Amino acid sequence: MKNLNFILLFLVLFGSLSAQELSQNTNRVTPCLNRNISVVFHVVEDDSSATVLTDSLRLVVDSFFIKMNEITAPGCLTFNMCKLNYVPNWQFDTIRVQEHWEELLDQHRVPARLNVFYIKEQNLSLDPCGYGSFDGVKQDTGGILLVRNAVCNERDLAHQIGHYLGLMNTFGDGDEVFSRTDMNVGGDVICEVSGDKLCDTEADNFVEGDDPKTYYSDEMTPCRFTNSERDSRGQYYDPDLGNIMSNYEDCRCRFSNQQYQVIGNSLDSAIVKPY
Numbered sequence: 001m002k003n004l005n006f007i008l009l010f011l012v013l014f015g016s017l018s019a020q021e022l023s024q025n026t027n028r029v030t031p032c033l034n035r036n037i038s039v040v041f042h043v044v045e046d047d048s049s050a051t052v053l054t055d056s057l058r059l060v061v062d063s064f065f066i067k068m069n070e071i072t073a074p075g076c077l078t079f080n081m082c083k084l085n086y087v088p089n090w091q092f093d094t095i096r097v098q099e100h101w102e103e104l105l106d107q108h109r110v111p112a113r114l115n116v117f118y119i120k121e122q123n124l125s126l127d128p129c130g131y132g133s134f135d136g137v138k139q140d141t142g143g144i145l146l147v148r149n150a151v152c153n154e155r156d157l158a159h160q161i162g163h164y165l166g167l168m169n170t171f172g173d174g175d176e177v178f179s180r181t182d183m184n185v186g187g188d189v190i191c192e193v194s195g196d197k198l199c200d201t202e203a204d205n206f207v208e209g210d211d212p213k214t215y216y217s218d219e220m221t222p223c224r225f226t227n228s229e230r231d232s233r234g235q236y237y238d239p240d241l242g243n244i245m246s247n248y249e250d251c252r253c254r255f256s257n258q259q260y261q262v263i264g265n266s267l268d269s270a271i272v273k274p275y
């Protein structure tokens with residue numbers, strides 16, 4: 001009986017540790033995923049036929065991959081452009097509705113690869129620089145839309161690939177109401193059930209569709225969060241502007257350890273591996 005009590009006590013203690021302390025311990029280590037993902041990059045003809053595969057365009061695309069691989073180097077994750085494809089159909093240069101996106105995928109998607117389509121405009125998400133099929137890697141469906149202009153860059157590509165590999169925006173669905181992500185309320189660890197459901201990304205009060213420039217300033221110090229909104233406990237929000245899955249433009253430069261864990265899990269469970 002004593003033994004049974006001891007086992008029960010152990011289970012209770014271990015159970016209460018597992019949610020927070022275990023995740024805090026794993027958060028400190030950046031997982032090395034050791035994966036090299038094969039990408040097909042599709043350049044779509046524009047409506048004035050001005051976009052063709054010129055050498056300068058190839059250089060732009062190459063630089064996306066060089067810089068993106070620098071971003072994901074800490075997690076031993078690399079992206080290798082195995083094919084640069086040209087889509088000679090200007091009607092796919094603007095994707096406004098889901099049916100149009102599915103048609104593009106039907107006609108040009110390469111299976112077992114991460115497919116990026118470089119286009120003029122898209123309306124599938126509120127993000128002006130692109131769209132990524134959420135967790136598309138698991139079923140080998142969907143892909144990425146990256147908008148072709150002077151503003152959208154490798155950080156936007158990395159962000160949309162994050163969605164494809166199972167990551168949510170740091171601001172989630174706008175439901176993380178406490179600024180400290182590890183807040184424990186009513187027995188729930190809030191960070192595990194709200195926002196992006198990760199505990200090593202601080203709560204982010206960004207509202208999708210807002211102009212990111214109204215949240216931070218580059219004056220005096222680059223990427224200083226200036227939004228003064230407070231959470232429901234009166235504390236100021238203090239999101240990580242450097243997280244790739246945030247929307248803070250050129251402040252973004254890294255994934256968190258838990259985000260790498262999610263990416264690793266998505267890649268492990270993919271039915272057809274793109275690496």
Ligand SMILES: [Zn+2]
Binds near residue numbers: 127168
């Ligand atoms: Zn996003």
